[in-house]
Amino acid sequence: MDIHTFDAATHDILAILPEYDMPLARLRAILQAGQIPTVTVIGKYNHGKSRLLNELIGNDIFSVADKRETVNLSEHLQHNIRWLDAPGLDADVAAIDDQYAQDAMWNKADIRLMIHSVREGEFDPFELQLFQQFEQDTEQTQRQSILVLTQIDQIPDQTVLAHIIDSIQKQASAATILPVSATRHRQGIENSKQLLVQRSGIPELQQKLSNMIDKVPTVRQFEKSKIFADLNKQLSQQLETTETNIQQLNNTLQQQRQAFEQDLNQILDKVRQDLQPILHISGLDDSLEPDSFANMYKLTAGKRDRNRIQVAYSRACIEINSHLVRYGVVGLPDTQKSNVRSLDTVMVAVLGISVKLRKDLKLIFEDESGRERLRREFAHYFELSTDRMHLKQQLQDLQQQLQRIMQAQQASKTLEQTS
Numbered sequence: 410m411d412i413h414t415f416d417a418a419t420h421d422i423l424a425i426l427p428e429y430d431m432p433l434a435r436l437r438a439i440l441q442a443g444q445i446p447t448v449t450v451i452g453k454y455n456h457g458k459s460r461l462l463n464e465l466i467g468n469d470i471f472s473v474a475d476k477r478e479t480v481n482l483s484e485h486l487q488h489n490i491r492w493l494d495a496p497g498l499d500a501d502v503a504a505i506d507d508q509y510a511q512d513a514m515w516n517k518a519d520i521r522l523m524i525h526s527v528r529e530g531e532f533d534p535f536e537l538q539l540f541q542q543f544e545q546d547t548e549q550t551q552r553q554s555i556l557v558l559t560q561i562d563q564i565p566d567q568t569v570l571a572h573i574i575d576s577i578q579k580q581a582s583a584a585t586i587l588p589v590s591a592t593r594h595r596q597g598i599e600n601s602k603q604l605l606v607q608r609s610g611i612p613e614l615q616q617k618l619s620n621m622i623d624k625v626p627t628v629r630q631f632e633k634s635k636i637f638a639d640l641n642k643q644l645s646q647q648l649e650t651t652e653t654n655i656q657q658l659n660n661t662l663q664q665q666r667q668a669f670e671q672d673l674n675q676i677l678d679k680v681r682q683d684l685q686p687i688l689h690i691s692g693l694d695d696s697l698e699p700d701s702f703a704n705m706y707k708l709t710a711g712k713r714d715r716n717r718i719q720v721a722y723s724r725a726c727i728e729i730n731s732h733l734v735r736y737g738v739v740g741l742p743d744t745q746k747s748n749v750r751s752l753d754t755v756m757v758a759v760l761g762i763s764v765k766l767r768k769d770l771k772l773i774f775e776d777e778s779g780r781e782r783l784r785r786e787f788a789h790y791f792e793l794s795t796d797r798m799h800l801k802q803q804l805q806d807l808q809q810q811l812q813r814i815m816q817a818q819q820a821s822k823t824l825e826q827t828s
């Protein structure tokens with residue numbers, strides 16, 4: 410798999426599980442490393458990291474100095490192993506250096522050599538914490554680390570040296586500790602003094618390293634399986650949760666709609682019931698009696714009847730409106746608003762503002778077609794009401810989330826098949 414495909418897949422997964430940036434960066438490093446194992450030295454400035462690497466490689470590749478030297482990651486390929494010299498880790502380390510160091514120890518390293526100079530005595534709190542993080546990581550990923558105590562030649566008194574190693578061993582509990590001296594090793598090599606070479610601890614470290622390197626393919630396999638197992642589990646859980654949420658929201662939406670319709674029906678039935686005395690009269694329909702110029706200021710039977718009709722109409726409207734208010738169906742959607750605020754209500758939009766004739770009242774509230782229109786139009790505005798729109802937006806968001814999770818699952822599958 411090429412790195413672009415990898416990064417695209419990673420992007421899809423991180424959209425759902427941002428906390429997987431570290432494991433995915435590790436996967437990426439494994440992919441990029443190919444068959445070659447990576448050994449990284451980690452520790453504070455001037456503890457002898459670069460010099461130790463040179464001894465292990467048998468070549469003065471990495472620059473050795475008494476001041477802060479390694480400002481970024483330098484790597485060297487030798488004996489089919491990638492050797493990484495990370496910047497010194499100190500509390501006041503520059504951000505960019507630290508980033509390199511983090512990348513080296515958490516992403517790139519198959520094997521971590523934690524370096525500590527016996528000249529400094531025990532671990533300081535910072536080193537101790539780092540060491541414990543490695544231990545924890547090893548427990549989870551099986552990635553291998555080893556603790557190398559450097560510059561043992563600097564403590565000539567064997568009792569003192571033994572004491573220092575002992576107290577570090579206490580801090581590091583069960584960890585394997587390898588004490589070494591780079592200078593001793595170099596002297597031994599240059600002067601062909603086999604005993605000095607042996608006493609440098611470097612051959613033992615090399616032996617140990619070689620065993621660890623043999624295990625790298627198995628460990629990587631374990632790391633990958635674990636990452637994918639965790640990842641797929643997380644994604645399945647997310648998928649399940651999102652599906653449940655969608656289901657629940659759908660139910661809520663459906664229940665709300667049903668409740669709205671049922672209540673509206675009840676109200677419409679009641680309104681029709683209440684209107685019966687005024688809809689069905691015996692004798693003349695006074696409301697049809699026209700107004701004339703002559704009785705403009707008189708209260709005629711026609712006017713009185715039309716008033717009664719208007720009042721009955723208003724009452725019906727009030728009943729229906731209280732139902733709408735209960736369901737939050739009040740204002741018109743923005744696109745339908747006029748500039749007369751008092752008229753921008755669902756009631757006015759559906760029912761108008763006045764009814765004076767008996768036949769209109771009947772048409773609106775009694776005839777089945779009228780009632781059907783009311784149901785249809787109120788349902789229409791119900792769907793456009795703020796709360797309802799909000800819920801539907803939520804549903805849409807969840808459905809998109811579901812798509813993204815499925816995309817992440819697909820991405821994970823792609824990665825898994827090709828990693």
Ligand SMILES: Nc1nc2c(ncn2[C@@H]2O[C@H](COP(=O)(O)OP(=O)(O)O)[C@@H](O)[C@H]2O)c(=O)[nH]1
Nearest residue numbers: 454455456457458459460473474560590591592
């Ligand atoms: N005596 C002695 N000095 C060492 C040893 N290893 C490193 N040094 C010196 O310690 C200083 C820091 O070494 P270096 O490898 O640059 O440390 P780094 O900053 O951890 O990479 C240099 O002066 C090295 O020559 C050792 O085993 N014995």
Ligand SMILES: [Mg+2]
Nearest residue numbers: 458459478479
């Ligand atoms: Mg260095």
